[in-house]
Amino acid sequence: MDKISVETPKDLSGALEIMSKSKLTPLAGGTDLMVQQEFGSLKAKQFINIWNLNELKGITHTNDSFRLGALTTFMEIRKHKLLKQKLPMLVQAAKLVGAIAIQNRATIAGNIANASPAADSVPALLCYDASLELTSTQKKRIVPLKDFYLGYKKMDIQSDELITAIIIPMPKDNPTIYYQKVGARLALSISKVCFAALVQMQSGKLVDVRISIGSIAPTPLRLYKTEDYLKQKKLNASIISNAIEQLADEIKPIDDIRSSKEYRVKVSTNLFRNFLESL
Amino acid sequence: MSKSQTVNITCTINEAQYSFELPPLTRLIDVLREDLQLTGTKEGCSEGECGACTVLINGELTNSCLVPIVQMDGASITTIEGLSQKGILNKIQQSFWERGGAQCGFCTPGMLMSTTSLINNLSTDEIPSEEYIREWLSGNLCRCTGYSKIIESVSLACEVNNG
Ligand SMILES: Cc1cc2nc3c(=O)[nH]c(=O)nc-3n(C[C@@H](O)[C@@H](O)[C@H](O)COP(=O)(O)OP(=O)(O)OC[C@H]3O[C@@H](n4cnc5c(N)ncnc54)[C@H](O)[C@@H]3O)c2cc1C
Ligand code: FES
Ligand code: FES
Numbered sequence: 001m002d003k004i005s006v007e008t009p010k011d012l013s014g015a016l017e018i019m020s021k022s023k024l025t026p027l028a029g030g031t032d033l034m035v036q037q038e039f040g041s042l043k044a045k046q047f048i049n050i051w052n053l054n055e056l057k058g059i060t061h062t063n064d065s066f067r068l069g070a071l072t073t074f075m076e077i078r079k080h081k082l083l084k085q086k087l088p089m090l091v092q093a094a095k096l097v098g099a100i101a102i103q104n105r106a107t108i109a110g111n112i113a114n115a116s117p118a119a120d121s122v123p124a125l126l127c128y129d130a131s132l133e134l135t136s137t138q139k140k141r142i143v144p145l146k147d148f149y150l151g152y153k154k155m156d157i158q159s160d161e162l163i164t165a166i167i168i169p170m171p172k173d174n175p176t177i178y179y180q181k182v183g184a185r186l187a188l189s190i191s192k193v194c195f196a197a198l199v200q201m202q203s204g205k206l207v208d209v210r211i212s213i214g215s216i217a218p219t220p221l222r223l224y225k226t227e228d229y230l231k232q233k234k235l236n237a238s239i240i241s242n243a244i245e246q247l248a249d250e251i252k253p254i255d256d257i258r259s260s261k262e263y264r265v266k267v268s269t270n271l272f273r274n275f276l277e278s279l
Numbered sequence: 280m281s282k283s284q285t286v287n288i289t290c291t292i293n294e295a296q297y298s299f300e301l302p303p304l305t306r307l308i309d310v311l312r313e314d315l316q317l318t319g320t321k322e323g324c325s326e327g328e329c330g331a332c333t334v335l336i337n338g339e340l341t342n343s344c345l346v347p348i349v350q351m352d353g354a355s356i357t358t359i360e361g362l363s364q365k366g367i368l369n370k371i372q373q374s375f376w377e378r379g380g381a382q383c384g385f386c387t388p389g390m391l392m393s394t395t396s397l398i399n400n401l402s403t404d405e406i407p408s409e410e411y412i413r414e415w416l417s418g419n420l421c422r423c424t425g426y427s428k429i430i431e432s433v434s435l436a437c438e439v440n441n442g
Contacts, residue, residue, distance in 0.1 A: 003283040006303035006349045034345040035326045051350045099418025101340045
């Protein structure tokens with residue numbers, strides 16, 4: 001009963017068919033699952049191998065949006081010319097996921113669905129207003145990434161659904177971006193902060209501001225209150241210090257690791273200050 | 280009680296074809312080292328951090344400790360044993376030999392696989408910067424050399440490749 005089994009369907013519809021009948025854990029690049037399996041922390045025993053499903057591969061775009069197949073690897077992202085130009089923070093994130101051999105296997109949907117608060121692609125994707133396409137035999141639905149995480153490792157996804165694609169609106173202007181990852185992976189659970197922000201200025205005013213931080217709360221956060229405070233403002237010393245206070249207020253650091261709570265807030269506010277002062 | 284599942288997998292390893300019947304999550308590294316006695320591929324951390332187990336799968340640099348055999352049906356795998364031809368070191372191995380890029384040797388197979396992939400990914404006549412080399416090898420840890428001899432070896436390998 002408890003023995004490990006893996007189904008390998010030929011195509012997406014076959015995969016969804018199997019998933020509609022039994023609860024199976026999708027196995028993509030395996031960079032999270034195989035580590036958990038090796039170290040005995042994986043509860044799942046029954047898997048569905050999706051690594052070869054062509055319907056989940058490839059990056060396409062229209063004038064309005066990008067569509068990244070669920071199996072898009074970080075290596076594919078970092079090599080993609082138009083992504084480099086249009087979604088540079090996502091490309092920066094991709095380059096920082098592990099090293100080359102990891103980037104060749106680690107998929108974007110796997111990074112999202114592993115639901116680590118430290119997933120490096122997520123703050124960038126949140127700033128770019130990404131949505132997920134979730135597909136089952138019954139239906140296809142689109143969930144904004146900002147609504148996808150319901151709590152620590154809790155997601156708005158049913159057991160018969162796969163993430164089939166990530167949809168990202170095509171940025172219209174050429175915003176100023178800021179993407180910083182602080183802290184090494186090995187020490188990740190104690191010291192990492194991942195900060196992503198994007199700003200569009202018009203005659204000295206901030207007309208668009210988006211800020212997202214990973215590793216600071218049970219899920220990566222978009223900081224809407226701080227964004228709202230800054231919108232339509234011209235920056236000066238007092239606006240910057242108010243914004244920093246607002247940000248410190250809005251982030252709720254993971255407080256089961258108390259010793260590092262202050263550190264994380266400090267790193268986040270320092271990064272935020274650097275960013276604002278660079279504008 | 281049901282029998283535990285096994286899967287039938289056929290793949291190419293160093294240009295020879297093999298078929299296996301194994302539990303689906305058997306790690307590629309275990310197949311290489313235990314079933315095939317290809318012990319040039321090393322196991323350090325077992326979690327994708329050290330690069331000692333690096334191989335090429337369909338030409339792409341991969342940590343064999345993280346790959347389940349169920350995903351290898353039809354794949355073409357190159358291990359360190361596939362680099363030399365008839366016992367003669369290839370140009371990359373020769374460069375490591377000349378520049379002292381190996382000390383204890385534990386990380387060396389992985390370093391050589393990463394260098395192979397680095398060179399395969401260069402465009403014609405491209406000379407990679409040191410920064411580029413360091414990034415490409417950043418998934419390979421070495422406790423002996425302090426890396427500079429390794430970087431020199433890789434640089435030499437790139438030059439030889441171009442010349
Ligand atoms: C050495 C090492 C270094 C790393 N460094 C970083 C880092 O710096 N930053 C970072 O963010 N991450 C890092 N990671 C983790 C990163 O590799 C993963 O999060 C990766 O992106 C997961 O993708 P995968 O395809 O390998 O997922 P898998 O391991 O196959 O799956 C991960 C989870 O996602 C689910 N899943 C996968 N695909 C789908 C889908 N289409 N629909 C629904 N559920 C799905 C699986 O069921 C599983 O729960 C590292 C991992 C390793 C081993
Ligand atoms: S043993 Fe595979 S990366 Fe260390
Ligand atoms: S030569 Fe000994 S670990 Fe690199």
